[in-house]
Amino acid sequence: MKKILSTLSLSLSLAISAVAQQTMPINGTHDVRHSYYAFTHAHIYQDYATSLDDATLLVKDGNVVDIGTSVALPKGTVVYDCKGKTIYPSFIDLYTSYGMPVIPADKRPHKGPGPQMNTITPGAFDANQAVRPQDDAEEIFHASYAEAAQYRNLGFGLALTSDHDGIAQGSFALVTLADTNDQEAILEGKAAAGYSLNKGSSTQDYPSSLMGAISVLRQAYYDATWYKGAKHKTEYNLSLEAFNELQPLPQIFAVDGKLSALRADKIAREFNVNYIIKSNGDEYELLDAVKSTGREFIVPVNFPDKPNVQDPYDAVMVNLTTLMHWQMAPLNPGAMEKAGIAFALTADGLKDKNAFWTNIRKAVKYGLTPQGALKALTYTPAQMMHMQDKVGSLKKGMMANFIVTSGDMFKQGTVIYSNWIKGCPNQVNDTTNVDLRGNYTLTINSNQTYTLEVKGDVANPTATVLDAPKHGLAAYIHVNNPMVTISFRSKFDSAYAIRLNGLLSSDNKTISGTGLDGTQALTWQAVFASPMGPDTTHEPVLTIPTLAQVRYPFQAYGRTKAEEDSIKKVSKEFVIRNATVWTGEGDSALLNTDVYVKDGKITAIGKNLTASKDATVIDGTGKYLTAGIIDEHSHIAIQGGVNEDGEANSSNVRIGDVINSEDISIYRSLSGGVTGAQLLHGSANPIGGQSGIVKLRWGVLPEEMKISYSSQFIKFALGENVKQSNWGDLQTVRYPQTRMGVEQFYYDRFIHAKEYEAAMKSYSALKDKSMDAPRRDLQMDALVEILNGQRFITCHSYVQSEINMLMHVADSMHFQFNTFTHGLEAYKVADKLAARHIGVSTFADWWAYKMEVMEAIPYNAAITTKMGIVTAINSDDDEMQRRLNQEAAKTVKYGGLTEQQAWRTVTLNPAKLLHLDAHTGSIKVGKDADIVLWSGNPLSVYSMALKTFVDGVCEFDRQEDAAMRLEIAQEKADIINQVLKDPSKNMAGAPTGRRRR
């Protein structure tokens, strides 16, 4: 019996190959079918844009033979009458892991004790474990009936598949979703190449951050170019070989959010490649920027589950971004279409793939045109794979991949009957099913009469039985033509359910048969009485938001485009009158003074300045006006990790690559009068990463936050952090572990950088380039810049010995050292620092949190200032950053600086340390209007910033803030109200914030 069953299940496959030439031995007799199949009287979409009524599709040997309204059927054609049905080209999903092995969590190579400095991939592969272009999906692909069926049931015929592991992921395979063997399923073994900023299963420490991942990829491009050009290869590298081989293929770059989409674009521009960006469905939040990349996108429809806001206190913890994204995510596909961005749709990212059509239809309701949706499911993905002549449409000679449906796929209730792949059918829903929906008179044993209502989907109808007094009794109905099963309880408290089995009459109007009421046999029949009434189930109407409601940033206190425009308008030209002005330049305040601002610059300072009629007048009476605060040491607005701690030298990573322009800390710092900051890499390694020097412009792109005229900086660090003293007992492997090692590490890297530069220079001087080029090394590039005075160091430092040491390193390497940040024992070597014109950026009063700060004193800033050192007070902390005015005040208390000196520690002095002082940091004609209006003496704990201007734009206004609080509360309430109306059952388990990206 067992044997027979298994043979049966094999031959049950409908997808009998039309191709005879195969290597698989045939067990039994050949069963090759070269029949013609005709699908007649159907509504057929030839492609996304054109459809034919009452048309015929003729298929043979897996290909389309003909299509049209007058197709002649050859003799021996199997004809399927598709009257009332609609045929579409089947869909293509370019982002799947169909048929890929799943590595169970416990089988992944574990991180060993302590750090893993080098790759553990055996073989001549890349130095970084996450660079694995040698991986080919075709080699690990194995067709899976269940997985394929899941996609086929949604209408997909082809899938691009990969395990998507690593930063350079290797090649993706294009496969059919047919129920077939692996040899036949693969259409293109190497169809595309994949990239991401996620190191995946790599266990190597480096990269530990987003900026590190970007660096790894950039270095891989440089390495691949170098490798390709080298005639005498110094190493054999399979990864770089593969990397180069994959370049001609479509390049797919997966990102986890819109900001990383922009990062991918930046990499594409650097290396002149074209990425198709697989996104996370939030492009609508930065649509203009996304459009301006000019890239094509693969877009998910993973609209978020509704947040849990039932409990009013839980709802407090659900942030506005989460709520707005819940409400607006379905706008995304339509918004992209309207913006003219080429995109394909994918089912990726759906926890439940069955939600795909619910969400596609929702997107259509939210503005995506059905034609746009169909294009994104058929033509566009085919075109992205350069296969638009083979798949994605139904034209003569193209692959016969199509679905037969009950009607318009973009309407609720439409079902797919069958999904044909290479001319072979796969049943999705029973094609023989009839539409039984309607009202019936149900008679049992000729003496009990009920009404039977059948409604719902054609394929999955639901039933209700009404008794004589019209009480609705929940009933079960199952139709398997021609057999029908119904069961229900005649009364709520009936001992037994009535169970009926019947057969459908040929006119589909009568069902009759026998059944059981407990043990009592019965006969029954149901006679069609009337068609189904209008659907009375009341679906609440949800408000469909518009793109005009999008806030920039997509965050509380973000502004809509309209709000932003109106602020820019009043900021164009204004005068602040009659304020006490601390210019930061002199040693006393200017009383009752006006400051005039036009086009973002300070144009005049004086008394009773004449204002043009366009100028906004702001009354500064009783208030103080100062330059904006600049934080020399900030870690706000950084995405994906502040430290790249995988290696002791991370000079290749750039904070500028990972600025998060949506961090609420930007707004909060503006509320504390901060207008500029150096976004610093952390202190996990002696040579840290490159800084991002920004103005706190709120609601702009990361690149637009950067200060165009700033010098380039890099973070170094000394002491306990770099020697990993407080990292736990396992972290004793990475060199250096002592202050002695730190010194030698610097010497070694700088000496090496000099040699590197010499090699680069002598190569570029060569006329005859027959010699191999030296390998470009991003780490060395940054060090060469330091040596050449093109990049400046700000070094995290505590104790005097190491400060002294690093000054000697700089001396011997002949570069000007810029700043000791923290520099908590700078006061002990203040004379040495002053002699070398090195600046100090320190804490007002931090100490006691580790050994090396036990002699940190709050008088540090006063001593270094009095010794003639340019001294700044910094925050290194989100909360303190918005109170830097108060931290500056502590230098008056500890060590007796004058108020003007104290104020300069957070304005002009950090501007000097960052080489910004020609443009900002004080109130001076011609400088940027980075200014703050304070309620009182800015050094006082009782004062607060009333207005903070960056480049003359009022980025924070305490009155506007008060209004926005009300607006935000209202918006939250409105969206929560929508959430509560939403009938969908899926709900996030607990209040969660959307991952900040």
Next chain:
Amino acid sequence: MKNTILTFSLLVFSFSLCFAQQPIPAKPETKSILLMNGTVHIGNGQVIQNGVIGIKNGKLVLVGDATTIKLEAGAYDTTINCFGKQIYPGFIAPDCSLGLVETESVRAQTDVEDVGLLNPELRSLIAFNTDSKITPVARINGVLTGQIAPRGGLISGTSSVMSFEGWNWEDAQYKADDGVHLNWPEVLHRIRINEDELGGYTENKNYNRQVQVLTKFFADAQAYCQDTKHDETNVKFEAMRGIFNGSETLFIHADFVKEILAAITTIKGFTIPKIVLVGGRDSWMITDFLKKNNIAVIVRRLHSQPGTPEGDVDETYKLPAELQKAGILFCLGTAGDMEQNATRNLPFLAGTAAAYGLSPEEAVESITLNAAKVLGIDAQTGSLEPGKDATLIISSGDALDMRTNNIIWACIKGKAIQLTSVQTALYNKYKDKYGLK
């Protein structure tokens, strides 16, 4: 007896000569002192513009208005002219860990958290290090008293109120074993995206189990404490006796509104006479509830970020004003990151509270008398009222503003204390090296 009249220039000068790293505890003061003509911030919300304060035998014997009080000549041994100066009760830091932790990152210098979840038996009292280099730094800013609390677990241990002056912990104790600290389990955990970025919140899946562990402990302890003799002694339960009989306070640490509601309602069920809420980030949402249950609040460090991105930028700063408006007893706490350093900034938290809605004297009250009330030491200290300990500070300017805070003289129980520290010593050492003024 010679009547000395001192001015502050003299006093300050004498201290600047002092290079001692660590202040030496003062000898008992035998002389009586009169502070004349200063602005006296009583600590109870009142202020006397031109006040006099008389100190004898470590106690305040006179606090009044100089314009109305008649003084007998020579009634005091020493008179200090405080014209233009601000006089406050010594500031009181509740819920801090000075003396338990010297260098946060060094295990050997950390005595604040022990093994186990339920440790009411741990007593901060006996671990309090009077030779700490940190407490003198807090004193210089006016913080003279602190409640020293163990940390960690569900029940961290038993705190004591300590004076920041003394040769050893016996000397320094102000109120031994004043209360037990309970950390209510989190309903929601904050998601950490990575070391540096915070995300939203996620459900604490162990919440119910943790609450069960706690409530069973309280039920068992309550039953145990009904009897004084046991065949087998349970030191954990013994440490809970004071909580049930009202001689000690239960300090419940909770921030999220649902945690506060659940904690207080659950714990009230064990008929515990004195409960104080610590943290209370969301306490402004449920002031009626707190009032009805007569719960005082030690407000979490004001200098912190709002709990959600859309929280008002001043959400944390204005919390004291919200509680004041609702008539809830509260004082200001400094616990949190790097709290060894944070304690010295207690006065500036009060300054911030004043900037965001408290009146100046209410702000003073929030770190003096209110704190004394919350810790149950208000009969002895917390305000400048006759009969109380003479624990006070004199600042040349407004002590709640870092711009003007400058403590020039201070006494604890009438003994003038040295306002020096390892920091002032290093300052002087290097000023000297460079010849700076």
